[in-house]
Amino acid sequence: MLLFSCCQIMDTLKGSITIEISKDASAGVVDRFINLCKSDYFKGMPFRHVIKNSVIHGGDFDLNGAAHEWILKAKASGENALSPKHEAFMIGTTRSPNSKGFDLFITTAPIPDLNDKIVLFGRVIKGEDIVQEIEEIDTDEHYQPKTPIGIINISLIQEL
Template sequence: MEIQESKTSNNSFAYLDIKIGLEKSGRVIIELFDDIVPRTVKNFKSLCLGSEDPVLCKPLCYQGTQFHRVVPQFMVQGGDVTKNDGTGGRSIYGKQFDDENFELTHSEEGRVGMANAGANTNNSQFYITTVPCPHLDNINVVFGQVRKGLNIIREMGEVPRDNDVPIIKCIIEKCGILEPGKLWGINENDGTLDVYPPWPDDWEVASDEKLENVISNIKHSGNYYFKRHNYVDSDRKYKKALRYIDYLLTSGSGYDSKIVSEIKVCSLLNLAAVRIKKGKFQDANIYCNQAIALDSQNGKAHYRRAQALIGLKEYDKALLDLNKAYNFCPSDKLIQNELQKVKNLKLNYLQKEKMIFSKMFSTIN
């Protein structure tokens, strides 16, 4: 079920479509408190839509800008529309504008406020909190609240970073203001069976929709992209399936545990296959370990972990897994071929080591 703009609020709603690295992470919906901080909201809305600056003689817009600072268990910060690195920024009123008021507090996660360098130094930069931050009260002006997509912000806050600067780029790919009565656009719309938001917390459950079927649809969407060698979107979909599975397992609602366990194992192994294709063998090994913990007699799981171990050049461990896989699936030609391949790889590896040591000792002598 898709969500429409709240009919109980006369406030505006903005959207930010977030991209983390190559992955489209989803849409964040922000309620803007026009009634409490109208001047501050007008600045944010104008920059979401794009505003021509009369001094710089160019449009200023959040679209294409990055979140230049991320701090886990605190906030993410972006909105530098001039330099895009946190050293710039400009408002629609000029270089800076005054604090409007501090009526809204940082009492909950998902607060959106103006970043500043002291009193009355607001420009275009803003932050979104991931936890309550009372220490920012009476210092920073709050003007919005995340209504959907807070987990996308949390995900951004956990990316690898160097001195709080994200190593993986976190971009506002698209932004704007939602028209009254229009759909929020948080659900997937890529032509596959997956028509659900990136995070299950944002999902408006239809009364006739079983969560097991939803998870299966998301997994099939991942398969669609994997078959087309699109490893960015297949990776995203399999991770999404696992999020929905974890949501189901903690929801307390009735479900078939056997079916859910099978889907989880399958999703973990599919995600491992994607990571192998991307050369991320350690990641693949971790996902396989999780799958085997759920089903130790799954031949495909041992086969997939062997592939990851081959990538890590851990040939002895790979052989152990392949032998287990062969015992569970003795007629599987792929396993038989992989066994022979690993034996050859190990032999070549040992021969190369022997040659290296032979040259080393001959040099010493």
């Protein structure tokens, strides 16, 4: 069980989402995320993929490897059956983070194989309705939003 100890506000084009960050999830990932937030790294970052009943994915670089395959084939394979061990509204990044970028995922449903692909380091504590509103936007066949949607900014409201 993760212990949550830091809060941040993610302002999106649809509204604000309050997230709690867990330092014990992966200290290196959390430190990097917080440092990127402080340097306005996420300011203006688009959500690249929106998959209903799965994830919302933001990032500023092209994906490759296992995470890319998982995102684009998740719905097509029908392997997103609900699992009680993986919750909706969790925040994570890829297990093999790109040193030049940072993937940001918000789960919108329990995902069975989440631990194989994403390091969870936070959860949504307010704004689940905003996450669901983002999840409902129209996407193309590659799960890319037809209308741009993304993060306006992320601000720290409570230190670790």
